[in-house]
Amino acid sequence: MTDIADRPDRMPRAEKALLALLESRRSTAVGLIGEPGPSEAELRRMLAYACRAPDHGALEPWRFIVIEGGARRRASERLSECYAAENATMEPAKRAKFMAIMARVFCAAPVVVIVVSRPDRNAKIPVFEQELSAGAVCMNLLTAAHAIGFSANWVTGFAAYSAGAREVLGIAAGEKIAGVIHIGTALEKPAERKRPDLDAITTRWSDKSA
Ligand SMILES: Cc1cc2nc3c(=O)[nH]c(=O)nc-3n(C[C@H](O)[C@H](O)[C@H](O)COP(=O)(O)O)c2cc1C
Numbered sequence: 001m002t003d004i005a006d007r008p009d010r011m012p013r014a015e016k017a018l019l020a021l022l023e024s025r026r027s028t029a030v031g032l033i034g035e036p037g038p039s040e041a042e043l044r045r046m047l048a049y050a051c052r053a054p055d056h057g058a059l060e061p062w063r064f065i066v067i068e069g070g071a072r073r074r075a076s077e078r079l080s081e082c083y084a085a086e087n088a089t090m091e092p093a094k095r096a097k098f099m100a101i102m103a104r105v106f107c108a109a110p111v112v113v114i115v116v117s118r119p120d121r122n123a124k125i126p127v128f129e130q131e132l133s134a135g136a137v138c139m140n141l142l143t144a145a146h147a148i149g150f151s152a153n154w155v156t157g158f159a160a161y162s163a164g165a166r167e168v169l170g171i172a173a174g175e176k177i178a179g180v181i182h183i184g185t186a187l188e189k190p191a192e193r194k195r196p197d198l199d200a201i202t203t204r205w206s207d208k209s210a
Pocket of ligand 1 (some may be wrong): 025026027028153154155156157179180193
């Protein structure tokens with residue numbers, strides 16, 4: 001197969017720039033994402049790009065919850081209270097340690113976007129496909145943040161899976177948190193990480209019955 005790099009003349013400059021962006025994107029550890037964050041207009045653009053995810057049946061099976069400013073501290077403190085209530089029998093020192101971590105869980109990055117999957121269970125489109133679409137929204141949001149000049153990280157954790165946290169964040173029955181996306185500026189540039197061995201994960205189908 002001819003590599004696209006073998007025929008750079010065929011690739012418009014904008015496409016080269018896009019590939020360079022995809023190649024250079026890396027998640028930054030949440031604790032290493034700081035100010036500045038996106039402006040309101042930049043965040044709006046990111047969310048608009050995120051919504052351009054494939055969506056079988058155009059069901060829009062996702063929505064956003066933005067946590068920014070003072071709401072980050074307040075939401076974190078509420079999650080810390082949930083953590084304490086849900087781990088009442090935990091060894092006290094360990095519980096206090098995790099409560100302290102939880103009390104700042106949304107406080108590092110200037111903006112946190114929760115991508116909520118809200119599949120329509122009465123639609124003909126399988127719920128799995130609708131949930132995949134929410135994952136695609138998360139990925140688009142990471143790419144858009146990077147393209148606009150910010151760093152981000154897609155995480156889940158206690159916020160996504162605790163019943164109490166779901167209630168605090170306003171996640172309805174039938175909804176799931178697909179991603180908690182922290183967005184801001186990297187305080188340290190992350191090193192590249194090991195990437196999959198393409199040959200180990202790729203096969204070519206051939207008709208064995210022929
Ligand atoms: C659905 C989903 C949930 C994730 N949750 C966490 C998490 O809770 N904590 C974490 O450290 N990384 C989590 N990750 C991994 C990071 O988002 C990120 O992919 C990883 O650090 C690799 O970095 P890269 O984006 O630079 O390849 C999650 C990834 C996905 C797709």
